[in-house]
Amino acid sequence: MEPILNIENLTKVYGNVPNQTRALNGITFQVMPGEFLGIMGSSGSGKSTLLNCIATVIQPSSGSIVMGGKDLASLNGKSLANYRGKNIGYLFQNFELLDNLTGSENILLPTSLHNVSEKESRLRLKQLAEYLEITDVLNKFPMQMSGGQRQRVATARALILHPKMILADEPTGALDSKNAKNVMEKLSGLNRDDQATILMVTHDSNAASFCKRILFIQDGIIFHELRRGDESQREFYERILKVMAQLGGGSYNVL
Amino acid sequence: MKLFKFFVSKIFLRRIIPGISIILLICLSNYITFTAVRTVFSTYQGYQEIRGLNQDGNYIANLDPNSTIDFGAIELDKTTEVYNYLSSNFDYAFYVDGFMVSIPNRDDMEISLCYMNKAHYDLTQFNLSQGTGLTFDYRFDGNSEIPVLIGKGLSKTYPVGSTIDLEDPALGQEITLRVQGVLEQNAYHSNYYTLNSKSYYNYSIILPVNEEFLNHANLDLRVNGLMDIVILQTTNEKISDLRAVIQNTLGLKLNFFGQQDNNEYFNEYYFHSLKIVAVTSVILLLLITCLSVWNAMVSIRLMLKDLTINLLVGLSYSKLRKMFYSYFGILFLINLVIVFSITALNRYGCWLRKDTTFVTYGLFGLIGIDWLSLLAVVVTDIIIGVIVVECMLWRIKKVPISLGVLQ
Secondary structure (H helix, E strand, O other): OOOOEEEEEEEEEEOOOOOOEEEEEEEEEEEOOOOEEEEEOOOOOOHHHHHHHHOOOOOOOEEEEEEOOEEHHHOOHHHHHHHHHHHEEEEOOOOOOOOOOOHHHHHHHHHHHOOOOHHHHHHHHHHHHHHHOOHHHOOOOHHHOOHHHHHHHHHHHHHOOOOOEEEEEOOOOOOOHHHHHHHHHHHHHHHHHHOOEEEEEEOOHHHHOOOOEEEEEEOOEEEEEEEOOOOOHHHHHHHHHHHHHHHOOOHHHOO | OHHHHHHHHHHHOOOHHHHHHHHHHHHHHHHHHHHHHHHHHHHHHHHHHHHOOOOOOOEEEEEOOOOOOOHHHOOHHHHHHHHHHHHHHOEEEOEEEEEEEOOOOOOOOOEEEEEEEHHHHHHHOOOEEEEOOOOOOOOOOOOOEEEEEEOHHHOOOOOOOOEEEEEEOOOOEEEEEEEEEEEOOOOEEEEOOEEEEEEEOOOEEEEEEOHHHHHHOOHHHHHHHHHOOEEEOOOHHHHHHHHHHHHHHHOOOEEEEOHHHHHHHHHHHHHHHHHHHHHHHHHHHHHHHHHHHHHHHHHHHHHHHHHHHHHHOOOOHHHHHHHHHHHHHHHHHHHHHHHHHHHHHHHHHHHHOOOOOOOOOOHHHOOHHHHHHHHHHHHHHHHHHHHHHHHHHHHHHHOOOOHHHHO
16 A cells, blocks of 8 residues: 655754754654554654644755655645645644634635535535534534534534545644543544544644554654554553653653 | 635625725725826816917917906997907907807707807817818808807707807897807817816807907907907017007906917926826825735734635635735725716716706716726726735735744
């Protein structure tokens, strides 16, 4: 099977000589279709930079990112916008819904941008709303929703165009534990039932325990990798905690 | 369309104050451009018209500002003396308008009578839509018909060849006019000393004035004729004599301005005024453009989160550019319709008020200079639109799509 995402020797340097900061220092990994990959690391380790490079929000200094056989460096203008709209679905820590749009309007925003027919859009909206249990908030504005509902609306927006990959940046970071669990179960379900490929950056060991594989980043390089295999979520969680302890971070996540 | 509607209602007009400000600024720029350009065009037309009269050796009369006219003190015989002196010593262009009469016509308009002699007629060179030009060799014996030109507004009621019976206020007697020709629509006469002000001949009758006619004319026509008379191909010395004759005979102090005087007057007064109008308009337009750009920048700042989210979910810059241009295109179109409506209301208002000398023919009464001015507004709008939109896009592109922006 061909990887959906292929990252080769990726580096990102911020600032100019002599005040340079190397956020990514030659990272190489692959993501297979249907995989649920977690990226963990302490603050400043480069995990968000990596995600933003894949989302084309940040331009890497060197190396390559190939998504579905296409080198992202070759994209510009319309093709870049198409990539952002159709190939990836982005989940933000703070949801980033437009306050003046209702839930359904927020979800349908990408379909408007990519000329999906009204009928098709409505059908997808209905399916996603039912799956994510947000039917009753579709006509509400974000301010009238709970944090969990907002993140699920944001998830629906990220999924409405059936992207090749979901990029989630700390999706549970702004949620309480109950809502965080709910959101993670939905993401996990999407991965399990619909073979959705998910790449998630997180601090949260609980959230990370839903993943099938985890890459640990420190000082811009991958220093460890965990695969879940046949383990239960609990067992995988325990292993994650051990690695986090090695990293010197994440102790606050210990239950 | 759906996306455009969404952007206009949910993003562009979401912030009320910048949204309304930009509409008002565009409206102001359109109105300034329209007014300035129309003034310039109208003055240019007046200047072109007056250029035919303002030749080397020609002198245009004007009542001295310090002189007053007492018609009661002027005797008719004395005016005959002056006109005899004029006929013996000069060629002159005679023109008087503003005498109003009521004759039946389809639009129930008062009719303006304009009197001119052959010299003035030859210098004016009217374009006709029907019939032939004026002839001045008619006999004035009370029974014969006087050949006249009429404005387009009268041509349906009085076609070429028909006659018009009226009591001529300049003669104080019944006369019969025969329609010899119809002037082109919107033929006009500019005021000599207010070049951007015009009277339109659409409801006018142009009467040819010959010596016989003038001999039968009353005091009003004769004295008014003297006040705007143009003496042709003469010398300064002879003009001084004429001035003295008029003053001694009628007590009227007239000033006669030669080509150089008129050119100096036009240069000092008109071109200077036009320069001020043009420069002020350009400065105002620049100021409005800067304000619009600044306003647009503020809007972008306020819309940045919304735009960034849209860009993150797949909005391309080219689509955004298209939407900005469509949005501003609609704003400009609305403002253009407003300027058009104001102009049309003014023009059509003349018809409603039955303002004989100002009614014009055209779509809603708009004439050539109005359309040219609207075209200038469109050009200005395009320039301002391109500047504002490109500045907005430049600003959006300058702020990278980043999560930092959202936070």
